[in-house]
Amino acid sequence: MMAELGLAALWLAAALAGLQLVAGALALTTRGASLGAIVRPVAFVQGLLALLAFLCLIWVFAQTDLSVKLVALNSHSLKPLIFKIAGAWGNHEGSMLLWVTVMGLAGGFVALVERRLPEPTMLATLAGQAFVSLGFYAFLLMASNPFERLNPVPVEGNGLNPLLQDLGLAFHPPTLYLGYVGLSIAFSFAIGALVTRQVGPEFARAMRPWVLGAWIFLTLGITAGSYWAYYELGWGGWWFWDPVENASLMPWLAATALLHSAGVLAARDALRAWTVMLGVVAFSMSMIGTFLVRSGILTSVHAFAVDPQRGSFILALLAINIGGALTLFALRAATVTEGQRFAVVSREGALVVNNVMLTAILGIVLFGTLYPLFAEAMGAKVSVGPPYFNPMGALFAVPMLVVMAVGPVLRWRRDTLERNGKALALPAMVAVVGIGALVLIGGVPLLPLLGLSLGVALIPASVLPLRDRDLRRTPLPIWGMVLAHLGVGVALIGMGSESAFSVEKLVAVHKGETTHVGPWSVTLADIEPVAGPNWTALEGVLQVSRGKADPVILRPQSRNFWAPPQQTAESALLTRWNGQLYAVLGGEAPGAIAGGPGDGRWQLRLWWKPFVPLIWLGGVLIALGGVLALLGRVAADLRRIILRDKIAYRRERQGR
Amino acid sequence: MAAAGGTGLKAKHQRLILLAVAMVVLIGAAILAIWGLRNQASYFYVPSDIMANRPDPDRAVRLGGMVERGSIRTEADGVTVHFVVQDGKATVPVKFAGIVPSLFVEGSGVVAEGKLGADGTFVADNLLAKHDENYVPRQMQDMTKDDARKVVAETR
Numbered sequence A: 001m002m003a004e005l006g007l008a009a010l011w012l013a014a015a016l017a018g019l020q021l022v023a024g025a026l027a028l029t030t031r032g033a034s035l036g037a038i039v040r041p042v043a044f045v046q047g048l049l050a051l052l053a054f055l056c057l058i059w060v061f062a063q064t065d066l067s068v069k070l071v072a073l074n075s076h077s078l079k080p081l082i083f084k085i086a087g088a089w090g091n092h093e094g095s096m097l098l099w100v101t102v103m104g105l106a107g108g109f110v111a112l113v114e115r116r117l118p119e120p121t122m123l124a125t126l127a128g129q130a131f132v133s134l135g136f137y138a139f140l141l142m143a144s145n146p147f148e149r150l151n152p153v154p155v156e157g158n159g160l161n162p163l164l165q166d167l168g169l170a171f172h173p174p175t176l177y178l179g180y181v182g183l184s185i186a187f188s189f190a191i192g193a194l195v196t197r198q199v200g201p202e203f204a205r206a207m208r209p210w211v212l213g214a215w216i217f218l219t220l221g222i223t224a225g226s227y228w229a230y231y232e233l234g235w236g237g238w239w240f241w242d243p244v245e246n247a248s249l250m251p252w253l254a255a256t257a258l259l260h261s262a263g264v265l266a267a268r269d270a271l272r273a274w275t276v277m278l279g280v281v282a283f284s285m286s287m288i289g290t291f292l293v294r295s296g297i298l299t300s301v302h303a304f305a306v307d308p309q310r311g312s313f314i315l316a317l318l319a320i321n322i323g324g325a326l327t328l329f330a331l332r333a334a335t336v337t338e339g340q341r342f343a344v345v346s347r348e349g350a351l352v353v354n355n356v357m358l359t360a361i362l363g364i365v366l367f368g369t370l371y372p373l374f375a376e377a378m379g380a381k382v383s384v385g386p387p388y389f390n391p392m393g394a395l396f397a398v399p400m401l402v403v404m405a406v407g408p409v410l411r412w413r414r415d416t417l418e419r420n421g422k423a424l425a426l427p428a429m430v431a432v433v434g435i436g437a438l439v440l441i442g443g444v445p446l447l448p449l450l451g452l453s454l455g456v457a458l459i460p461a462s463v464l465p466l467r468d469r470d471l472r473r474t475p476l477p478i479w480g481m482v483l484a485h486l487g488v489g490v491a492l493i494g495m496g497s498e499s500a501f502s503v504e505k506l507v508a509v510h511k512g513e514t515t516h517v518g519p520w521s522v523t524l525a526d527i528e529p530v531a532g533p534n535w536t537a538l539e540g541v542l543q544v545s546r547g548k549a550d551p552v553i554l555r556p557q558s559r560n561f562w563a564p565p566q567q568t569a570e571s572a573l574l575t576r577w578n579g580q581l582y583a584v585l586g587g588e589a590p591g592a593i594a595g596g597p598g599d600g601r602w603q604l605r606l607w608w609k610p611f612v613p614l615i616w617l618g619g620v621l622i623a624l625g626g627v628l629a630l631l632g633r634v635a636a637d638l639r640r641i642i643l644r645d646k647i648a649y650r651r652e653r654q655g656r
Numbered sequence B: 001m002a003a004a005g006g007t008g009l010k011a012k013h014q015r016l017i018l019l020a021v022a023m024v025v026l027i028g029a030a031i032l033a034i035w036g037l038r039n040q041a042s043y044f045y046v047p048s049d050i051m052a053n054r055p056d057p058d059r060a061v062r063l064g065g066m067v068e069r070g071s072i073r074t075e076a077d078g079v080t081v082h083f084v085v086q087d088g089k090a091t092v093p094v095k096f097a098g099i100v101p102s103l104f105v106e107g108s109g110v111v112a113e114g115k116l117g118a119d120g121t122f123v124a125d126n127l128l129a130k131h132d133e134n135y136v137p138r139q140m141q142d143m144t145k146d147d148a149r150k151v152v153a154e155t156r
Helices: A002-027 A033-062 A069-074 A081-089 A092-113 A119-144 A167-196 A201-232 A243-268 A272-294 A308-335 A348-376 A386-409 A415-441 A446-466 A478-500 A613-655 B009-040 B045-053 B146-156
Strands: A503-509 A516-519 A518-532 A535-546 A553-554 A557-564 A564-570 A571-574 A581-588 A603-609 B042-045 B060-068 B082-087 B091-098 B109-116 B122-129
Touching: A002 A033, A002 A092, A002 A119, A033 A069, A033 A119, A069 A092, A081 A167, A092 A119, A092 A167, A119 A167, A119 A308, A167 A201, A167 A243, A167 A272, A167 A308, A167 B082, A201 A243, A201 A272, A201 A581, A201 A613, A201 B122, A243 A272, A243 A348, A272 A308, A348 A386, A348 A571, A386 A415, A386 A446, A386 A478, A386 B009, A415 A446, A415 B060, A446 A478, A478 A603, A478 A613, A516 A603, A518 A603, A535 A581, A553 A571, A553 B091, A557 A581, A564 A581, B042 B045, B045 B060, B045 B082, B060 B091, B091 B109
Parallel strands: B042 B060, B091 B122
Antiparallel strands: A503 A603, A516 A518, A518 A535, A535 A553, A535 A557, A557 A564, A571 A581, A581 A603, B060 B082, B060 B109, B082 B091, B109 B122
16 A cells, blocks of 8 residues: 555656646746746645655565565565665665655755745746656656566565665765755756846855755765775775766765855855856756666666666756756856956955866766766777876866965955965965975875875865954854865875875785784684674684784674675774774685685785775865854844844834 | 956956856866876776787776686685686686685686786786676575575574
């Protein structure tokens, strides 16, 4: 029953999205103006219905109702409950349902609370949101129905990919989706503003909290995804330039640029057309990411469906949405009037550098991600990796980071570097000392060297905007900016240190034998068999110690899942203030005769990674900065609304 | 406010200059991307390609093929493996130091990422074993829940 209820709710939600689109569009004409009143309620109910459908899906997964095809294909009755529930979105159909749910809820929320913009712009915005939603509803209902029944009912489900049976899965996709789909609001606002030609500071102020919210979730999602890949894959790396990682990085780059340009538009009424275009680009990147991940065109742990029909469907959706939005932009961009002027050395100037560089990095990542697809269409198999992304990205990231150290202390409109020379001397000195020290140490490659020295210079530079300020009266968004920029510095130090100073050791050892990695000595005390609910494993008992300290026990596992059968390496991590010890257990070293018994030694892969946790700490700081800024903006909006109501109330009273 | 910003520019001119700067940087990025991709993209080879057209020794490439039966040999250190990848027409010896993926067995498909050494041995830094997520070994296909529990219990 629940499956049918979910399907019915989904159809109803799709119908309401259609109504929202038609009513919103008609309400913009003089004859249909009376329809305007229903748009907001319809948007709200549509979001609730999508949520109901999603809750139904979670219900059938929690019950392991194997008569639902999706459950039979992706779940298993012996899985722990949390993974049964997380399994609801750990597959193609479920994740698309999550997508439309988030999109519906976000649209409903906007309809409920956003009252700053002129009503026609809001109607156009909600109609735009409904248009995009409608495409995804059609995709779900026609090409990937999550509630399809199966007859006969199988005895047992196929299980979930073991790599995905991790707590990270419970939170990683919903977080990223909130980010991806949150950007659809920015997209719809941009459409609305273009349709009604209302591009100004008000538009930027209305859009900014939504972009900020989506950006916070994207930042957290990427940070969590990176940490997940780091400890779950057992390869010791934290970013692989995998197409799916790039798919999440591209919207983040665009959203970061959008956030900064919306700041310029809100405060100084400049960069109008550019901001609108970034609004379109940011969500387009989300959709391209979804296309890459969901179309099965890429092989990866994230690519669920290998179904050409779905690929073409998403491609068509992409073409309609992005093509339509860009056409609208091309038609209307000329009518968006010029904004205010500013000098090259000014806050605006620095933010333009930020925007252009972020967009250039976005282009580099986009090209590198799509190139293998084009090459394959031409008949050549190509894969693009770090040797392309790292130097090409750094070429634009390094100047951007230098400007980032300077920009926040500049005044709006016009400033001079001389005025800020004294303040900026400290970060500049730190950077020079950093470069000097690293050159003296020697053996540090160029990119980590730049990353480390820029990172340490950014830490004093990012707190500079707080000088000469009364800290108790400093508005929250300023604190947010300082914290986020500080986070970038911290993350850079982590990245640089990881790639410059990591030590790796690969050995085969007998039980009781000791090996060394960095400052640590590691003894393989024992190998024990262990079992979980749906896996069995060999667990290495490692006694690790540094200097004369008491040993700590680390337990890396080599797990065998049997539904579906797959082996995964569960790494064991030991975190200290100055780094992380990372241990992976391989198999028994093969004996002299191939296929014969092993020789009693066990393969161990060990890393000592100095300061590597700073990478994710930095990511969390960046997101936290976003949260502070969002709180500040929302609080200011609330204060203004309350004040306006008070004034209106007094006027009313006096009028009487 | 004619000298607003002190730039002496009209708003329209400033817009054009901004547009030009953005275009120059973005086109620069595109050109760099194309140049970088032509140079850095790691290409996918099968053994007969390598024989016909050897990649440069310091160039990162991917080698795909089947692991030749009876060719896997482990060095005395217990972690360095040597094996031969073949595609039915040609063979390439491969050396890899690390923990091999569980689905890496003789006769299975493999993709090795690394560089071709001057001596003709392919030095891999990473091995990807091709596998199918929906693959079920025959002996487990008819397994009931109780059997499955028993297997878990036995290894406990």
